[in-house]
Amino acid sequence: MTPIDAKTQVCAVIGHPIGHSLSPALHNAAFAALELPLVYVAHDVLPGCVGRAMEGIRALGYRGLSVTIPHKVKAMEVVDQVDPTARAIGCINTVVHEGGCLLGSNSDGRGALNALRQAGCDPTGKNVLVLGSGGAARAIAMTLACEAPPARLEILGVEPDELERLVRDVQQRGQVPAGGARLTRATLCEHLGTADVLMHCSPIGMHPNEDASLVPAEYLRPELLVFDAVYNPRQTRLLRDASAAGCATVEGLEMFLGQAAVQFELWTGVPAPHEVMRRVVEAHL
Amino acid sequence: MTPIDAKTQVCAVIGHPIGHSLSPALHNAAFAALELPLVYVAHDVLPGCVGRAMEGIRALGYRGLSVTIPHKVKAMEVVDQVDPTARAIGCINTVVHEGGCLLGSNSDGRGALNALRQAGCDPTGKNVLVLGSGGAARAIAMTLACEAPPARLEILGVEPDELERLVRDVQQRGQVPAGGARLTRATLCEHLGTADVLMHCSPIGMHPNEDASLVPAEYLRPELLVFDAVYNPRQTRLLRDASAAGCATVEGLEMFLGQAAVQFELWTGVPAPHEVMRRVVEAHL
Numbered sequence: 384m385t386p387i388d389a390k391t392q393v394c395a396v397i398g399h400p401i402g403h404s405l406s407p408a409l410h411n412a413a414f415a416a417l418e419l420p421l422v423y424v425a426h427d428v429l430p431g432c433v434g435r436a437m438e439g440i441r442a443l444g445y446r447g448l449s450v451t452i453p454h455k456v457k458a459m460e461v462v463d464q465v466d467p468t469a470r471a472i473g474c475i476n477t478v479v480h481e482g483g484c485l486l487g488s489n490s491d492g493r494g495a496l497n498a499l500r501q502a503g504c505d506p507t508g509k510n511v512l513v514l515g516s517g518g519a520a521r522a523i524a525m526t527l528a529c530e531a532p533p534a535r536l537e538i539l540g541v542e543p544d545e546l547e548r549l550v551r552d553v554q555q556r557g558q559v560p561a562g563g564a565r566l567t568r569a570t571l572c573e574h575l576g577t578a579d580v581l582m583h584c585s586p587i588g589m590h591p592n593e594d595a596s597l598v599p600a601e602y603l604r605p606e607l608l609v610f611d612a613v614y615n616p617r618q619t620r621l622l623r624d625a626s627a628a629g630c631a632t633v634e635g636l637e638m639f640l641g642q643a644a645v646q647f648e649l650w651t652g653v654p655a656p657h658e659v660m661r662r663v664v665e666a667h668l
Numbered sequence: 669m670t671p672i673d674a675k676t677q678v679c680a681v682i683g684h685p686i687g688h689s690l691s692p693a694l695h696n697a698a699f700a701a702l703e704l705p706l707v708y709v710a711h712d713v714l715p716g717c718v719g720r721a722m723e724g725i726r727a728l729g730y731r732g733l734s735v736t737i738p739h740k741v742k743a744m745e746v747v748d749q750v751d752p753t754a755r756a757i758g759c760i761n762t763v764v765h766e767g768g769c770l771l772g773s774n775s776d777g778r779g780a781l782n783a784l785r786q787a788g789c790d791p792t793g794k795n796v797l798v799l800g801s802g803g804a805a806r807a808i809a810m811t812l813a814c815e816a817p818p819a820r821l822e823i824l825g826v827e828p829d830e831l832e833r834l835v836r837d838v839q840q841r842g843q844v845p846a847g848g849a850r851l852t853r854a855t856l857c858e859h860l861g862t863a864d865v866l867m868h869c870s871p872i873g874m875h876p877n878e879d880a881s882l883v884p885a886e887y888l889r890p891e892l893l894v895f896d897a898v899y900n901p902r903q904t905r906l907l908r909d910a911s912a913a914g915c916a917t918v919e920g921l922e923m924f925l926g927q928a929a930v931q932f933e934l935w936t937g938v939p940a941p942h943e944v945m946r947r948v949v950e951a952h953l
Contacts, residue, residue, distance in 0.1 A: 384669065384671075384672075386696070387669075387707065387708070388692050388693055389688060389689035389690075389692050389710035391692065391710065393711070395728070396674070397728070401674050402675050406674070407672050407673050408671065408672075411672050422672065422707065422709060424672060424707060425674035425675070426678070426729055428729070429727075432727040433727075435724060435726070438720045439723060439724010439728055440724065440728075441720070442717040442721035442724055443680070443682070443713060443721050444711055444712050
């Protein structure tokens with residue numbers, strides 16, 4: 384990596400716990416590849432210390448931050464400005480420090496959106512079906528609603544309150560026709576019949592339950608693009624079934640890389656070296 | 669250097685301005701040489717932001733800090749504990765973060781003391797003459813008084829109030845027989861006649877005035893050990909004259925390296941790699 388001297392700018396991830404984060408390896412490799420005078424470290428910040436950590440970021444002159452679990456909501460409350468999409472999502476995962484001002488944003492949904500676009504699929508004007516209503520589903524649904532509005536956004540979930548709130552927020556803030564229903568075999572079958580894009584945002588299929596899938600293989604039509612937010616394993620049961628059915632697929636790994644690339648570009652102002660970042664993550668998975 | 673991952677601990681220097689600090693190069697080389705999982709960065713902290721920076725250090729879980737101009741006094745006020753020597757000096761240049769507690773200390777005088785000892789001269793019980801009463805003189809005089817008490821400590825200076833305060837503090841806190849006088853050719857000649865160790869702590873002789881020296885060459889006896897806090901140039905006029913007179917000499921570079929080694933050992937708990945650190949500084953000077 385580029386030698387660190389007294390002019391090297393500092394970025395970091397804050398979270399708790401943080402010891403297994405790939406972000407330092409990922410961003411330092413990217414900084415080094417472009418010989419940028421930046422370094423990226425990890426800080427284990429306890430709940431209750433986010434406000435002081437953030438004041439420290441400002442006083443110490445950090446260039447930027449990644450924010451991860453469990454600090455994404457609290458961090459949004461203590462930065463100076465929050466971009467509209469992050470405000471709609473309700474949490475931030477990125478801070479840019481610009482002239483003493485801390486700007487919060489959320490690159491999770493943009494990571495998924497960029498991954499779709501790189502796969503040749505712009506969801507704007509399409510029928511999008513989201514499975515799940517938790518953090519990933521919310522980031523993706525609100526980002527699509529705000530930045531690439533689908534013709535219709537249907538959300539199937541199992542947590543009624545969370546689902547209802549997400550559908551209402553998509554309708555209100557994104558001004559996108561949206562609906563929600565309890566996730567069952569029947570609702571799945573119904574909505575998969577008209578969907579152009581399937582965004583799987585539940586944890587089903589994640590290691591060690593690699594043979595599980597929410598979606599019966601026989602419902603998958605080759606016209607459907609299938610995205611899976613799960614990235615361990617990279618080829619989930621859902622993606623394997625989708626490939627077998629002739630569908631285009633997008634791995635969760637692309638969303639992880641995409642959100643990191645968005646952060647990198649906010650901090651540095653230069654295009655992220657995608658292949659460098661991909662090699663780092665592939666080496667660790 | 670050792671790759672940075674999410675378990676890498678962070679140390680930093682805070683100061684203003686900070687862009688020319690050698691400390692990141694010095695400490696990162698030392699961490700790398702011993703393959704320690706630490707990284708050292710520099711933060712430009714504006715006056716007025718030291719308290720928030722220090723709270724940030726705590727919340728972000730830094731391992732330790734170097735503190736430099738103009739923050740050494742303010743930093744002492746905001747840490748949780750201050751070691752007795754640093755308290756006597758009146759400022760800190762080192763912070764160790766231990767179990768949520770910020771411990772302040774001052775390694776400047778210890779750096780000079782260690783440099784004397786490495787040159788085979790323990791000042792304990794000797795007659796020590798200090799020239800100057802500013803920050804370096806104060807750190808050195810108080811550290812000797814607290815940790816290696818001379819038989820007598822004589823201080824010659826040109827700032828009456830600063831000089832009087834330093835002499836009084838050495839007498840009171842260090843319980844060392846001490847005296848002070850205005851620095852003139854006559855007082856110099858008088859006290860050099862009985863001194864075993866001369867500690868030059870004024871800026872005279874520093875680049876670009878490399879031919880200046882406070883001490884007439886004819887006053888230098890071969891029994892005297894001569895230390896010069898100036899490190900640019902390494903061989904000041906005073907040290908060249910002292911060598912010519914047959915005196916043992918200690919360069920200011922040794923004090924700079926010594927204070928950094930003390931910090932390194934406080935943060936890591938392992939002996940500092942002196943030769944690695946020396947090569948970094950020599951390469952930059």
